[in-house]
Amino acid sequence: MTRLWLVLCLWLSLWSESVLGSILAIDYGADFIKASLMKPGQPFDVLLNRDSKRKIQSTVGWKQKDRLFGQDAANIAGRFPLDSFSHLKILQGAPYESDAVSFYTAISSADTVKTERGTVALRRSDGTEWSVEELIAMQFAYVRDLAESTAGEKIYDVIVTVPPYYTQYERDAVVDAIEISGLRTLALINDGTAVAVNYAMTRTFSEPEYHVIYDAGASSIRATVVEFAPVASDGKSKAGKDATQITVHGVGFDRYTGGTELDARLRNMMLADFEKRYKRSISQDKRAMAKLWKEAGRVKAVLSANSEAQATIESLAYDLDYKAKFTRAEFETEARDLKHRFAVPIQEALARSGRKLDDITSVIMTGGATRTPMIQDAVKAAVGANKLAYNVNADEAAVLGAALHGASLSRQFRTKDIRITDIGPYDIHISYQAESKQPGARPRTINSLVFPSGSKTGTKKTLTFKRQDDFKVKLGYKVPLLRGWPTDILEAEIQGVAEAIKNITEAGATDPVVKATVMLSESGFASIRDAIVTGEFKDESIAGKLKDFFGKGSPSSAPVDETTADVGSAEDDTASTSTSSSLATEATTTVFTKKEPINLEIDVKFSSLPPLSVTEKRAGREKLKAIDAEEGAKRRREEARNTLEGYIYKLRDLLADESSDSPFMKCSQSSERKRLAEKVDEAYAWLQEHGDDADTIQYIDQRSALESLERPIVHRYKEIEEFPQALNNSQMWNWSSRMFLTEARLNTTKELEAGLPTKYTKEELDEFEKVLKDHESWLNEWVEKQKKVKMNEDPVILSSEMRARAKVLENHLQKLYKKRPPKAPKKSSSSSASTSSSSSSESTTGSAEGTASASASASSASDTASSSQDPHRHEEL
Ligand SMILES: *[C@@H]1O[C@H](CO)[C@@H](O)[C@H](O)[C@H]1NC(C)=O
Ligand SMILES: *[C@@H]1O[C@H](CO)[C@@H](O)[C@H](O)[C@H]1NC(C)=O
Ligand SMILES: *[C@@H]1O[C@H](CO)[C@@H](O)[C@H](O)[C@H]1NC(C)=O
Ligand SMILES: *[C@@H]1O[C@H](CO)[C@@H](O)[C@H](O)[C@H]1NC(C)=O
Numbered sequence: 001m002t003r004l005w006l007v008l009c010l011w012l013s014l015w016s017e018s019v020l021g022s023i024l025a026i027d028y029g030a031d032f033i034k035a036s037l038m039k040p041g042q043p044f045d046v047l048l049n050r051d052s053k054r055k056i057q058s059t060v061g062w063k064q065k066d067r068l069f070g071q072d073a074a075n076i077a078g079r080f081p082l083d084s085f086s087h088l089k090i091l092q093g094a095p096y097e098s099d100a101v102s103f104y105t106a107i108s109s110a111d112t113v114k115t116e117r118g119t120v121a122l123r124r125s126d127g128t129e130w131s132v133e134e135l136i137a138m139q140f141a142y143v144r145d146l147a148e149s150t151a152g153e154k155i156y157d158v159i160v161t162v163p164p165y166y167t168q169y170e171r172d173a174v175v176d177a178i179e180i181s182g183l184r185t186l187a188l189i190n191d192g193t194a195v196a197v198n199y200a201m202t203r204t205f206s207e208p209e210y211h212v213i214y215d216a217g218a219s220s221i222r223a224t225v226v227e228f229a230p231v232a233s234d235g236k237s238k239a240g241k242d243a244t245q246i247t248v249h250g251v252g253f254d255r256y257t258g259g260t261e262l263d264a265r266l267r268n269m270m271l272a273d274f275e276k277r278y279k280r281s282i283s284q285d286k287r288a289m290a291k292l293w294k295e296a297g298r299v300k301a302v303l304s305a306n307s308e309a310q311a312t313i314e315s316l317a318y319d320l321d322y323k324a325k326f327t328r329a330e331f332e333t334e335a336r337d338l339k340h341r342f343a344v345p346i347q348e349a350l351a352r353s354g355r356k357l358d359d360i361t362s363v364i365m366t367g368g369a370t371r372t373p374m375i376q377d378a379v380k381a382a383v384g385a386n387k388l389a390y391n392v393n394a395d396e397a398a399v400l401g402a403a404l405h406g407a408s409l410s411r412q413f414r415t416k417d418i419r420i421t422d423i424g425p426y427d428i429h430i431s432y433q434a435e436s437k438q439p440g441a442r443p444r445t446i447n448s449l450v451f452p453s454g455s456k457t458g459t460k461k462t463l464t465f466k467r468q469d470d471f472k473v474k475l476g477y478k479v480p481l482l483r484g485w486p487t488d489i490l491e492a493e494i495q496g497v498a499e500a501i502k503n504i505t506e507a508g509a510t511d512p513v514v515k516a517t518v519m520l521s522e523s524g525f526a527s528i529r530d531a532i533v534t535g536e537f538k539d540e541s542i543a544g545k546l547k548d549f550f551g552k553g554s555p556s557s558a559p560v561d562e563t564t565a566d567v568g569s570a571e572d573d574t575a576s577t578s579t580s581s582s583l584a585t586e587a588t589t590t591v592f593t594k595k596e597p598i599n600l601e602i603d604v605k606f607s608s609l610p611p612l613s614v615t616e617k618r619a620g621r622e623k624l625k626a627i628d629a630e631e632g633a634k635r636r637r638e639e640a641r642n643t644l645e646g647y648i649y650k651l652r653d654l655l656a657d658e659s660s661d662s663p664f665m666k667c668s669q670s671s672e673r674k675r676l677a678e679k680v681d682e683a684y685a686w687l688q689e690h691g692d693d694a695d696t697i698q699y700i701d702q703r704s705a706l707e708s709l710e711r712p713i714v715h716r717y718k719e720i721e722e723f724p725q726a727l728n729n730s731q732m733w734n735w736s737s738r739m740f741l742t743e744a745r746l747n748t749t750k751e752l753e754a755g756l757p758t759k760y761t762k763e764e765l766d767e768f769e770k771v772l773k774d775h776e777s778w779l780n781e782w783v784e785k786q787k788k789v790k791m792n793e794d795p796v797i798l799s800s801e802m803r804a805r806a807k808v809l810e811n812h813l814q815k816l817y818k819k820r821p822p823k824a825p826k827k828s829s830s831s832s833a834s835t836s837s838s839s840s841s842e843s844t845t846g847s848a849e850g851t852a853s854a855s856a857s858a859s860s861a862s863d864t865a866s867s868s869q870d871p872h873r874h875e876e877l
Pocket of ligand 3: 731734735738776779780783
């Protein structure tokens with residue numbers, strides 16, 4: 001880790017700080033969320049939660065009215081099984097009638113309901129329903145808030161990891177959740193690929209190497225065959241600046257054989273054991289099932305490091321405590337049918353990539369479930385112990401790799417040059433109905449594989465259609481991928497074909513066709529980007545025409561000539577006046593011939609499992625905002641209440657100690673204390689009676705009433721503390737002014753005696769003396785008065801007024817002080833000017849003596865800002 005930080009610090013320190021935004025990376029797992037923050041100028045690391053943990057349980061829940069996240073939300077499952085939501089990742093994008101939902105309901109005590117879209121929502125104990133996307137959005141927002149408080153700034157962009165096997169429906173669900181949370185999707189990245197980026201971060205490759213990233217997570221197991229190869233950046237091989245190319249060649253996966261399935265097996269063992277022992281069924285008891293689930297996870301973790309573990313659940317059901325011992329051997333026997341499945345994804349990935357095990361340098365183990373000995377053993381048996389590599393952080397490699405990739409996408413960061421070529425794992429085909437040859441004939445459906453499985457992501461393909469009218473194309477998966485899931489992705493109607501063909505034909509094109517561009521994006525989304533009508537145009541440049549003319553003979557046979565008349569008859573007239581044959585005519589005509597392809601409208605519909613509509617997302621966002629607002633109001637109310645409570649206790653303490661010579665006692669009168677004590681008792685009684693149901697403003701009002709009684713006392717005390725300093729300040733200006741005046745008068749006399757012009761006029765100095773005397777007499781008078789004021793009485797002069805008056809004197813002094821010296825006699829003007837200016841720049845501090853240095857230091861202490869802005873100041877010194 002340390003080495004990695006150093007490398008990154010080096011890169012990251014090279015940015016300019018100014019306008020860069022932070023990027024958030026989230027690895028959203030079925031069990032845990034890992035997040036990382038990329039902030040310009042900071043070394044990046046995994047984001048810590050409020051308890052300084054490096055991973056956050058993927059759970060959101062409610063304890064009655066309080067929303068909870070992470071561990072807190074997971075912990076309440078035993079008490080509020082309907083209000084604690086874990087493993088939501090399994091439900092992302094899943095149709096209500098699908099294997100994903102059956103799997104979820106087998107492991108979770110939460111209540112699922114079907115949404116209008118046919119996906120899943122969860123119903124709380126209070127009857128409110130939350131879609132999976134909304135609940136995940138809450139978790140994204142929670143992570144965003146953590147990141148914002150770490151970064152000290154707003155965060156907008158996020159990159160999220162997804163399993164490579166995620167279908168478009170599931171990827172849509174991730175993006176929908178991101179948008180509901182208020183974040184922007186920078187990209188989605190396949191988690192195996194993200195781990196590969198992390199692996200490449202601190203390594204260089206002198207020749208291509210193949211590795212398998214084996215990722216055993218909570219919900220699933222996946223294997224990715226990755227090639228790491230050196231490439232010279234920018235085509236030029238600059239020493240030390242070479243880039244790494246990561247190419248994904250194949251993936252294999254098992255959606256339901258991960259850590260969660262193992263938890264489920266252990267849970268079932270405990271359930272069966274309990275029911276056998278006590279002859280009672282508890283599988284319908286949601287609290288008991290939630291407690292069993294939590295304990296199963298703990299016992300599994302213990303069994304990863306020990307050969308046996310003790311399960312203990314207090315008051316599991318029927319007031320019975322449950323205690324049992326489980327051995328790793330028993331557990332492995334229970335899960336033995338899974339054992340052969342653990343390594344299958346590696347074989348699949350190798351087969352799809354066309355590599356053999358011998359080509360593979362290492363199998364890089366990552367994901368929390370790789371800690372389970374059974375899984376380790378299975379992989380070891382399949383690939384050989386010498387290939388197993390535990391050289392990335394099993395929990396954090398994916399999120400750190402994602403963060404680095406996100407940083408490179410945003411182009412704000414200078415990162416190591418790591419390029420990614422990823423693939424889509426499924427066959428995606430396009431289908432459309434052929435134009436019927438005869439009216440009434442049954443239309444034929446044509447299927448074409450646009451992106452076969454293994455196609456590179458981030459690629460476009462252009463398809464050509466010979467159509468005369470609007471038509472529809474469908475994008476979808478070639479075969480059903482999962483039981484209960486659709487195959488259609490989208491249907492696009494390409495509109496305005498007939499008119500566009502007419503226009504382009506009129507513009508001179510022949511053989512018009514429709515060209516549609518389909519894209520498989522970097523984030524794995526298939527879409528129809530655009531559709532155009534285009535046709536064959538004659539080369540109408542002069543050179544082309546010449547070729548036509550001399551090559552093919554008669555130019556009038558070209559169809560272009562027929563359109564010239566339509567395009568611009570006025571020009572035609574002009575052209576016809578020209579004697580120089582058709583060559584000139586056609587050259588003129590090209591100016592008026594439209595040759596650009598014509599864009600067509602595309603109307604996209606999602607027939608089967610659509611992503612959330614803008615309206616739905618907005619509604620979700622509003623729901624989340626409403627909770628945030630409610631929670632904010634609640635927090636402010638609690639703060640107001642706590643502040644009032646604390647204040648009442650503080651005042652009581654102050655009032656209680658009658659004998660004390662505390663500032664409060666010294667500065668208050670007994671009548672004031674009596675009134676304050678009454679009000680404190682009143683507020684206390686109010687708090688007892690209304691404390692639980694009052695509004696924020698009422699707490700604040702109560703506090704203000706108390707403050708208005710305490711304020712005069714505090715004020716006195718503050719003034720007593722302030723007074724000596726304010727007096728000192730006044731005396732200082734008094735003294736400096738007096739010294740200045742004495743010296744200035746002396747200088748004036750000398751100057752007059754020497755017949756030189758005086759710097760100050762008599763009037764100036766007299767006026768200043770008057771101001772000074774006023775200040776002195778005011779100060780003397782009020783200082784005397786103030787001396788007679790008792791500590792528990794209000795002061796007669798305020799320190800603020802003393803300072804203000806001293807400031808008036810100071811400003812006057814400064815003005816005189818900064819006055820330019822009179823012009824010296826002509827003959828020596830040039831030389832004296834240059835010396836004075838050169839010495840001025842050196843003597844910025846204290847080279848002057850006497851009064852000047854006294855007032856200079858005084859002014860710099862109290863008025864630094866204004867004096868340093870004065871360009872003449874140094875010259876004067
Ligand atoms: C065809 O041309 C007409 C007339 O210039 C224009 O209004 C129309 O928008 C064009 N249609 C298309 C599809 O380009
Ligand atoms: C007054 O200010 C001067 C200079 O800042 C300081 O040396 C002196 O201790 C101060 N006196 C009091 C009473 O604060
Ligand atoms: C102000 O200065 C004059 C002359 O130095 C002195 O007599 C007077 O007591 C001073 N006033 C105060 C309040 O320090
Ligand atoms: C008085 O004259 C001396 C010598 O020229 C000079 O340094 C000083 O700043 C003058 N004092 C005032 C108050 O002008």
